[in-house]
Amino acid sequence: MRKVLAVFIAGCLVLSLFTGIFVSMPSARADIAEGDYTYIVAGSNATITGYTGSGSAVVIPATLGGYPVTNIGDDAFADCSAVTITTIPNSVTSIGTDAFYNCTKLTSVIIGSGLTTIGPSAFPRCSALTSVIIPDSVTSIGYGAFADCSALTTMSIPNSVTSIGTDTFYGCTKLTTMTIPNSITSIGSYAFGSCSALTAAHFSGNPPRMGTGVFDSCATGFTVWYMSGTTGWTNPWYTYPTATVENATKKQTVLVLHIGKPTFTMNGTSKMLDSPPVIKNSRTLLPIRAIIEALGGTIAWNAIARKVTVTLGTKTLQLWIGKSNATVNGVSKPIDATDARVVPEIINSRTMLPLRFVSENLGCSVVWAAATKTITITSTPFAHIEYQNDQYGFGFSLPESWKGYSIVTDKWNGFANTGPKGDTTVTQGPLISIRNPAWTAQKPYQDIPIMVFTLSQWDSLLRGKFYVSAAPINPNRIGFNANHVFAIPARYNYALPIGYEEVDKILQNNPLRALPSSSTISDEGKVLLCGGIPNGSTQDIRETTRLFINLPKDIYPDKEHNLQFKTASGNATASWVSNAGPYGEGYGAEGNPDCWSYYYEFDGKGEVDLTVKNATKNAPNYYVHFIVSSAK
Structure with missing residues (x-):
């Protein structure tokens, strides 16, 4: 009996143990x-x-x-x-x-x-x-994570992410630009495939490993941008055209503010605020105008709507007094996702904005030092953007706000002026338009249209052999190289589209530059100011001693008396040999009876400057610089 009871008790104990295990799991x-x-x-x-x-x-x-x-x-x-x-x-x-x-x-x-x-x-x-704003704690984004999110316009990938999976953003048809941080080492196949509005991908580091068709079926003119100083890039890269943006690491703007103090420093220089920063609801508020203007942006106040508009580069923020939501490039966002009490306020007659929200959404970093109640804002802009066209040999400088631009290619048509061919196309050339990154079909911005002419086309245009638009005004030349002239169409902005004022300002800064040329004039060569070597060029004549200089007959009627040579360095000289008369076959693609040819002989070593005086009233002179290293 005792044995049976002992067994029974033992069984109950074991069962209770298992029961305890089950209950605690x-x-x-x-x-x-x-x-x-x-x-x-x-x-x-x-x-x-x-x-x-x-x-x-x-x-x-x-x-x-x-x-x-x-x-x-x-x-x-x-x-x-x-x-x-x-x-x-x-x-x-x-x-x-x-x-x-x-x-x-x-x-x-x-x-x-x-x-x-x-x-x-x-x-x-x-x-x-x-x-979607992905926090910097994320290290991996799986395949297809945001595929077919057709309304997605912006996406920020933090520097903590090391890989982007296959099809991650496939079919995001409104995504216009993407920045790839330098932490990314691989991008899966078709990660951005069929992103039909994507015009640019900006890479901050060296090129990552790429799957198949990563940027296939993106927008026309899609370009891969990479920072100067990074290595491993080619043009094209995985079939995609590339361009370089200057690394602006050394051009950071660092602002330091102190709670309760009406001054701040910008790169060490002291500046004034309208009123000192304050802390409310555990967030810093301050009068933002001085900060935005220090960063190169603008700020506007609408008293009726009680709205502040902040613009810096391609970012525009709108905030309303007393409202917990703001817009970033038109997209509504909470100012503070964890506390709706954080809103813009008017304090002591000053408009005070939440510092972190504004700064971070303008691409700045913000660091708070609690011990000293100090805020450090660091802005690292793309200080210089340049479109480079190797095919026609020119570069074009753009402001930071054009980061993410696209290229649209077309043709200009030249129409006959008179005769039976009037209003029919007699010649054509490339038309390369640089498109504002904010451009959409619903809201088109002003393009920068660049017409590319051969030297003979430009010469014929100036002579009235053809015209290129309905306007009775020739295009405006903005630059040239040894083979081409570049011009902006007359009245290109006649419709006054959005952004035409900005394009006007860009063009005022002489943004086009000719890429270096290795052109060398051969023996018995020709300087074709009449449809050839452009005004202001430098020509290497080390391989010849005699040179034909061809000038338009109607513009330069005084023949050799219009030409003045002056030694610029060394003992190089140029002396007249003869007037060759109108040149024929062998001195032009088809011969040109409207040009006079002058025969000059060079001697010595050094440099010679040629000035061709223009006999036409109010017309500019021509200049050519020669490098001479030959003897008679």
């Missing part, structure tokens, strides 16, 4: 429901498995059932068509596969600072999603 639980969510528990963490609510603005809780929410599971919010805004707490470290698949009304996702992994197909087919 939450990982064995099935889905648990709490409010609008279902979740499972693994160890001491909760994973959301489903959402049953009908609300449009979803703030995912940081805990469920007392367990921290660390994961959003596969398909958790898939096909939730009512959700428009989702806020993900800092406790979440990963978003699972298809977590927000086909949430067609989702417009904004606010991601906490704890996220490290965005899983495969996390947000595909979220067709209303316009912008």
